Amino acid sequence: MSAHAETMHHGPAKGFSRWILTTNHKDIGTLYLVFSLIMLFIGGTMAFVIRAELFQPGLQLVMPEFFNQMTTMHGLIMIFGAVMPAFVGLANWQVPLMIGAPDMALPRLNNFSFWILPFAFAMLLSTLFMPGGAPDFGWTFYAPLSTTYAPPSVTFFVFAVHMMGISSILGAINVIVTIFNMRAPGMKMMDLPLFVWSWLITAFLLIAVMPVLAAVVTMVLMDVHFGTSFFSAAGGGDPVLFQHVFWFFAHPEVYIMVLPAFGVISEIIPTFARKPLFGYRAMVLATVAIAFLSFIVWAHHMFTVGMPLAGELFFMYTTMLIAVPTGVKVFNWISTMFKGSMTFETPMLFAIAFIVLFTIGGLSGLMLAIAPADFQYHDTYFVVAHFHYVLVPGSVFGIIAAVYYWLPKWSGKMYDEKLGQWHFWLSFIGVNLTFFPMHFVGLAGMPRRIPDYALQFADFNMLTSLGAFLFGTTQLLFVYILIKTVRSGKKAEQLPWEGARGLEWSVPTPAPYHTFTTPPDLERK
């Protein structure tokens, strides 16, 4: 019996091939998370170049052409390289553990969808060394910047996006199939933890819009190389069409980048408030409503293209409607904390900062949704402030909170709470110092994506740059904390957080290589 058990419950393979050949959801989750951390620093270095150039007015460090390459690559790498893979990594680790499944439903596909990514990004980054430079048309690659005026490296950009898209689609298919088919017996859909629910909805968004991204980059490729005129007025096409197709993808994409963070926050807040989540059913419905609305608001990104009044009004009202389900979520998080026995460990700090700062980003989003006002804000730093507030203290804080929250279960070690608090407060100050002044310079009319600016913006830009340097270097502390935890952290307890509920905490600490090889008995819990 024991010999049999040993062969059945083998550990990970030895050596480096473990990571290349693995089909284990925990290994693949770790790969995704490490990859995304590396990408965070590559994209962060580019942000560093941008902020160093903008530290003072005038052109000091880089040429405008290179500055444009930096803004483009920073956006692409942070979105497709850092945020999205980090969430897929969290899904890989947590979805099977939270639904009591032994692994993801399609483990080999899982391995494939991760290993596409290093190649996609190696190709994208290699464009920096090509004649003509890297893509310089902004991450939104509007035609004709990405067609008529594109550098030759646009072809590599297109194929890199194709590969990232395939990776995301396969990852999403895996998540959906796992959640629908591998839940522990007796676990109904409305028993799913909110992190799992948000990922399920995110995965459907990915399935629906990543193919549209693939279509639009394919059209760009054809316009560049095969003489088609999808986006060229000279040949009967229309550059505005590009914006419609692109934002049909890219608006749901912004929810893809934030819904899993909503799920993380919905797990962390109840744990540290020691109360069950307020309004579970409303949270699920709000997430579904946000996902649905995300498909019918895309043109609010293009209020200034010359849309008819009816269009402006439609997209303005539907956009504002999104504030309702989002407000429900914020209300429910706050209600969960209300009269709770709260403690403020690092994950909780990041979660609370998420709620406060994401709401600021949401409010500036509402300002941008007002079509007549948007004509003033369009393409200014106000937009930059808005989307960084929802993405950095939104998505990125959500990911960091998740890592602190689940790291004890993953590694079996406890992180250094004191360093964690330092990491939080430095990040919190850094993020606000970086992005809050952007609101002011934006409202005053400073355009985005320009390497130089008028003198009156100098003070706020210097503050922004100092904040960015602080925020960036603080993330080195995060890496130090992670390494220190894994190498020499205190042993974590079976249940590291007093108020934590859920199946993932029922497995031993650290989580063994194989968990739930027999499904958990939900009745006994």
Place this chain on the structure above:
Amino acid sequence: MKHWLKPSSPSGLILIVVLMFGFGFALVPLYDVFCEVTGLNGKTKGAYQGDINALAANSDRTITVQFVANRNDNLPWGFYPEQEEIKLTVGERKQIHFSVNNSYNRAVVAQAIPSVSPPQAADYLNKIECFCFQRQPLAAGEAKQFPLVFFVDPALPEEISKLTLSYTLFDISERDASGVD
């Protein structure tokens, strides 16, 4: 539903992916149809197909039509209308010319793309003859008069008293060399 079509199976999900990829391309004709149905975008139609003689210019409602000539990419070509603005009664046939001269010392092919503002007037501006219907080959240094014959449909909504017809001239020599001899 057949089990392999369910959105909880890999094959069902891949089907969604394929359909959405197709939908991305389907947005191209859908966009044109949408613009045509709603009259957005200020695109004019092709040559007028109705009976021109049946149109009686018996209305005394006058409207102003402005002409704008743009050159894409700041082409160094000359391109301008012979008049910037004319007044005409609705239903009245009018001919005007646009002058163009190719300042390159090589043959080129030009294509003009029209746009009408306000866009809801686009349906009422009917062209009987327009240089924008064909691509226009120009020899090196050649100067030419482009004709335009049009009338404004009397059904033009009352609130519109002025409309602008603009042309943007594109150099499509690289795209379409067949017109160059």
